[in-house]
Amino acid sequence: MSLTRIALKLAAPLPRLENFDRYLFIGPHPDDIEIGAGATVSRLTSLGKQVSFLICTDGRFGDENTSLHGEELVQARREESIRSAAMLGVTDVRFLELSDGGFYTREELLTGIARVIGQVQPEVVFAPDPCVDSECHMDHLNVGQAVRNLACFAPYSGIMAGYGAESAQVKALAYYMTARPNRFVSTRGHVEKQLSAIFSCHLTQFPPASPAAASIRLYLKLRAADFGLRSLKGQAEGFRVLGPTQMHCLPEAGSR
Numbered sequence: 231m232s233l234t235r236i237a238l239k240l241a242a243p244l245p246r247l248e249n250f251d252r253y254l255f256i257g258p259h260p261d262d263i264e265i266g267a268g269a270t271v272s273r274l275t276s277l278g279k280q281v282s283f284l285i286c287t288d289g290r291f292g293d294e295n296t297s298l299h300g301e302e303l304v305q306a307r308r309e310e311s312i313r314s315a316a317m318l319g320v321t322d323v324r325f326l327e328l329s330d331g332g333f334y335t336r337e338e339l340l341t342g343i344a345r346v347i348g349q350v351q352p353e354v355v356f357a358p359d360p361c362v363d364s365e366c367h368m369d370h371l372n373v374g375q376a377v378r379n380l381a382c383f384a385p386y387s388g389i390m391a392g393y394g395a396e397s398a399q400v401k402a403l404a405y406y407m408t409a410r411p412n413r414f415v416s417t418r419g420h421v422e423k424q425l426s427a428i429f430s431c432h433l434t435q436f437p438p439a440s441p442a443a444a445s446i447r448l449y450l451k452l453r454a455a456d457f458g459l460r461s462l463k464g465q466a467e468g469f470r471v472l473g474p475t476q477m478h479c480l481p482e483a484g485s486r
Contacts, residue, residue, distance in 0.1 A: 232482070234482055242473060242475035242476060242480075242483075244412060244413060244471050244472075244473060244476070245354070245401055245402035245413075245471060245473045246413070247270075247354060247402065247404060247413055247415055247469065247471065248273075248274070248277070248415065250279070250353040250354050250401060250402070251279060251280060251353060252279070252280045252282075252350065252351060252352045252353045252354070253274055253279060253280065253281045253282070253352055253353070253354045253355075253356065254281075254282050254283075254284060254346070254347065254350045254352035254354070254355050254356070255267060255271060255281065255282070255283050255284070255356040256283075256284045256286065256343065256355065256356060256357045256373060256377055257283065257284070257285050257286065257358075257373075258285075258286050258287055258358060258367070258369040258370045258372070258373040258374075259285065259286075259287055259289045259292065259307075259330060259369060260285055260288075260289045260292075260307040260308070260310060260311040260432065260435075261289075261307075261310075261311070261314070261428065261432045261435055262285075262358065262370070262407075263283055263285075263356075263406075264314055264318070264424060264427050264428045264432070265407075265428065265446065265450070266356075266358060266406035266407045267356055267406040267467055267469070268318060268423075268424035268427055268428065269415075269417035269420040269421045269423065269424040269454065269465075269467050270406075270415045270417060270420075270467045270469075271318045271319070271320060271424075272318045272319060272417070272420035272423040272424060272427075273415060273416070273417055273420045275318060275319025275320060276319065276420070281319070281320050281322070282320070282322040282323075282324065282346075282350045282352070283311070283315050283320055283322065283323045283324065284324045284325075284326065284343065284346045284350075285311055285323070285324070285325050285326070286326045286328055286339065286342070286343070286369070286373050287326070287328045287329060287330040287331075287334075287369050288304040288307065288308070288325070288327055288328065288329060288330055289303065289304065289307040289330050290303055290304050290307075290329060290330045290331075291330045291331050292307065292330065292434065292435055293434075295434065295435060295436070295437050295440060295442065296433075296434040296435075296437070298434060303434060306434050307432075307434055307435075308325060310431045310432045310433065310434060311323060311325075311431075311432075313431045314427040314428065314431035314432060315427075317423065317426060317427040317430075317431065318423060318424070318427050322350075324346055326338075326339070326342040326343070326346075328342070330369065331368070331369070332368040332369060332372065336372070336376070339372060339373065339376045340376050340379065340380065340393060341393045341394060341395075343373075343376050343377060343380055344380050344383075344384075344390055344393035344394070344395035345393065345394060345395045347380060347384055347390075347395065347398050347400070348390060348395035348396030348397065348398055349396070350398075351396075351398045351399075352398065352400060353399065353400065353401045353402070354400070354401060354402045354403075354404055355377060355380075355381050355384075355400055355402075355403055355404070356404045356405075356406055356469070357373060357374050357377035357378070357403070357404075357405060357406070358370045358373060358374045358405065358406060358407045359374055359405035359406070359407055359408035359409070359410075359470055360372075360373075360374030360375045360378060360405075361374075361405075362407065362408060362409050363409070364409075365407070370407070374405070377403070378403070381400050381403040381472075381477065382474075382477045382478060384397060384398045384399070384400040385397055385398065385399055385400065385474075400474070401473065401474065402471055402472065402473050403471070403472045403477065404469040404470070404471045405469060405470040405471075406467070406469055408468065408469060408470040410470050411457065411468025411469055411470055412469075412470055412471055413468070413469050413470075413471040414457055414460065414461035414463060414466040414467065414468050414469075415463075415466060415467050415469070416458075416461075416463040416464065416465070416466055417454055417458075417463075417465045417466055417467050418458075418463065418464045418465045420465075421450070421451065421454045421465050424450065425447060425450060425451075428446070428450075429443055429447065453467075454466065454467065
């Protein structure tokens, strides 16, 4: 490790995710938050934290495992999201209602997310990591990139006003679905809640006994165990976390 990276770690330590009070989890589609960070959501709400969800697209093209299509599927997935969030202790669930599949503009996405950040006033914002080499889904990449920009801009009232939004003192950006976690949250006792929220609520995507459900269930259990071993927490979820200092002009914060 270089002296510069050591200096960065000492001068600007990474935020500890459990040390805040207000959190906004942003998902490209219904079910993404639960898959990427559902056990962490359950842990935070159990600690009495204020947690809000923002789901950016309506999931209208996720119809491979259901007979529902179009507006019927949109409504079903919205209802699934509200039930799933409630199982994790979240009652504030917001929807941008943009079309799944990238049929929206960058401006629509940025403006919608910015306004919710201004309304919720989160200290920590969660989103999918847009810098994962294997990620190919346009909605995941678009949402992650938009949140990346806005987490940095959120404290600046002049910039946020350009999106018709209030400024917010975001203290940390946490990427889920990341290949390079640098912070781990203990999820012992919460993984089963995550699995239950996904597989008892998101039935349009994971019908009972479907191969997709079995694969995701196994993956999430193994991921929790792997991150638990890495962090010595038993079971855990891992996130790529950046504080305000790491978000701007410090390339060492993004190195391995």
